[in-house]
Amino acid sequence: KNQVEQSPQSLIILEGKNCTLQCNYTVSPFSNLRWYKQDTGRGPVSLTIMTFSENTKSNGRYTATLDADTKQSSLHITASQLSDSASYICVVTRNAGNMLTFGGGTRLMVKP
Amino acid sequence: NAGVTQTPKFQVLKTGQSMTLQCAQDMNHNSMYWYRQDPGMGLRLIYYSASEGTTDKGEVPNGYNVSRLNKREFSLRLESAAPSQTSVYFCASSGIPGQRSGNTIYFGEGSWLTVV
Numbered sequence: 001k002n003q004v005e006q007s008p009q010s011l012i013i014l015e016g017k018n019c020t021l022q023c024n025y026t027v028s029p030f031s032n033l034r035w036y037k038q039d040t041g042r043g044p045v046s047l048t049i050m051t052f053s054e055n056t057k058s059n060g061r062y063t064a065t066l067d068a069d070t071k072q073s074s075l076h077i078t079a080s081q082l083s084d085s086a087s088y089i090c091v092v093t094r095n096a097g098n099m100l101t102f103g104g105g106t107r108l109m110v111k112p
Numbered sequence: 113n114a115g116v117t118q119t120p121k122f123q124v125l126k127t128g129q130s131m132t133l134q135c136a137q138d139m140n141h142n143s144m145y146w147y148r149q150d151p152g153m154g155l156r157l158i159y160y161s162a163s164e165g166t167t168d169k170g171e172v173p174n175g176y177n178v179s180r181l182n183k184r185e186f187s188l189r190l191e192s193a194a195p196s197q198t199s200v201y202f203c204a205s206s207g208i209p210g211q212r213s214g215n216t217i218y219f220g221e222g223s224w225l226t227v228v
Contacts, residue, residue, distance in 0.1 A: 004154065032215060043202055043219030102154030
């Protein structure tokens with residue numbers, strides 16, 4: 001079964017600290033993996049997209065890694081800010097067209 | 113560019129009523145999608161349209177119909193609303209993989225639907 005599992009479900013950190021969110025998937029055949037940020041009451045916004053051959057990709061303070069062998073990805077947030085408070089969603093695309101499988105998300109709260 | 117615009121933002125329906133969620137994108141994208149998001153669950157695909165004139169069922173199509181009116185617009189219709197359809201609905205669009213930003217899926221701001 002094609003699944004995407006994210007951990008932790010929720011996380012609270014202090015402003016300025018770093019954190020790492022995890023994503024494990026069983027989706028096959030693999031096409032690409034995306035990380036989205038979803039603010040409360042808003043639609044998801046793309047952070048990164050990685051293909052099979054990419055191990056790491058950065059977008060400002062966000063760095064995503066991908067290990068296609070173990071089917072794991074992580075999203076590392078450096079020097080967190082209050083505006084980073086949101087849900088972070090891992091999404092994996094199968095080779096068969098635009099069929100995406102969404103993880104349940106990690107809800108991050110950054111406190112002052 | 114407005115991106116992906118969907119209406120209405122909020123709607124309350126009685127069981128058995130019908131309604132249509134409207135979606136439009138101004139990015140000249142070929143593909144459009146309708147998802148629903150329920151608490152604690154990932155977004156689930158209801159229907160998608162790979163190009164103008166085509167539509168295909170996603171993971172949870174029962175109780176819904178769609179129309180790809182033209183390249184810009186993709187509507188979602190609930191013919192006889194049920195409480196199980198209470199959810200947040202997101203419209204999305206994407207371009208052609210390989211082209212600039214073609215792999216990125218852009219989402220609308222969501223439509224909160226409550227069926228009582």
